[in-house]
Amino acid sequence: MEKKNLESKTALVWKMAIASAISWELAKLVGSDHPYLAPISVVLCLQTTIDQSIRYSFHRMVGTAIGIILSASLVSHLDMNGWILGLLILGGAFIAKWLKLDESVIHQVALTIVLIFTFERKSKDYAFDRIVDTMIGIVVAILIHMFLFPPDFTKKAAKSLEKLSGQLSEILSELSNWIQVEWGQEKGNIIENKINQFLQELHSTKDILSTATNSLKFNPFGKKHHSLLNNYDMELKKMSKCYDYISTIVTTLKEWEKEGHLSSTDQKEAGTYLQTISKFFGNLNVLQKGELKKGNDPDMQGLLDLLQTQIRTNSQPGYPVYRDSFQLETQKLLKNLL
CATH class of the missing domain: 1.20.120 (Four Helix Bundle (Hemerythrin (Met), subunit A))
Structure with a gap:
């Protein structure tokens, strides 16, 4: 049993490294100025099983989309302080709750709003790069998970x-x-x-x-x-x-x-x-x-x-x-x- 657990962890290490490298290069290839966003999605979306990875990826994508739609157009017109940030998170989280989405979607909405609120002023392409790079990371992570030592318990x-x-x-x-x-x-x-x-x-x-x-x-x-x-x-x-x-x-x-x-x-x-x-x-x-x-x-x-x-x-x-x-x-x- 310990041997199998070790093999499973070894496979995860290889998948994470290979998928992160591929997703970074693909993000650069499509012109992203923030290619690190793709491997972040890889690391987060590689779950124990392929089914769990797909469900988590869906939650991450939906949460990211809600966060971007709510905050990207507003952030340049608002003051940068904690109260404004809190109100944006409150609004985004309640939208996810109203749509009866999973709790992990609420976390992704909040995370996206925080990052958009921080980086969109410094880089006008951050919101676009985040949605594209997140999708790249998700697709690469799932494909690697499916075809390179797929989990089988x-x-x-x-x-x-x-x-x-x-x-x-x-x-x-x-x-x-x-x-x-x-x-x-x-x-x-x-x-x-x-x-x-x-x-x-x-x-x-x-x-x-x-x-x-x-x-x-x-x-x-x-x-x-x-x-x-x-x-x-x-x-x-x-x-x-x-x-x-x-x-x-x-x-x-x-x-x-x-x-x-x-x-x-x-x-x-x-x-x-x-x-x-x-x-x-x-x-x-x-x-x-x-x-x-x-x-x-x-x-x-x-x-x-x-x-x-x-x-x-x-x-x-x-x-x-x-x-x-x-x-x-x-x-x-x-x-x-x-």
Whole structure:
């Protein structure tokens, strides 16, 4: 993970340097007296994903246009003091707010007004150069972002998903071990803490998967990974369902343990169910060397089907309330996994 983060930062450094150099030279080529405005846009518009860069670029362009329209024609007729500047910013910001534009547009409006207010008196072409150079910087930044090492967080999502499935598999295995070996030792609270930690990782993985999906928008080389991310999303939904399951049954098991009514048959069956589900989540599809490795094979699917059949037919409980509750929740989960 650290290696991937380093590679991502290295790519950003190269993109920023190359795009800044190109945009400066293009700005000079079209006759700008303020070519530094183009690389400023490059630096600001290179965001984590291409989609974010495009949205930020749009906000910057709109904010710049509003700021120039409002202040460029007025600045030469107004006194240069803080009160006038404040009134111009107030007017421009309220226009952006009235148009229901993003907060970042308001910032760009204010920034443009400040710069126009400062430099337009010294250089009559500053407002024109700012709009042209901003556009040049935006276009160069987006093109470089798209075609030079475009961001793709698919592998990062795969690693996070693989880690999460291993964590879930371990919790299920511990639940099975609690029932079969450590019953009566009140392991419920320890497992509940691990379930809470798993929930935090689940939210983190959802965020990473969302970023990975967004990173493929406008990525000309990312089409082959769309199906992978769809698979990851389905597997993540299964894990989320399983989180609901283990959160429910651990409460049932704690109450069951207090009663102490656990027959050897119940012990064996419940432990087997949990071990099988543990193996299922320990064998999920993940990205390995750019390809989808085989997981959740037919044998595993058949075993889950067999478990469903066993739960339906085993209707003679050792202790009805807790056993029925456990089997009901397990059956609901299996329907979501198959």
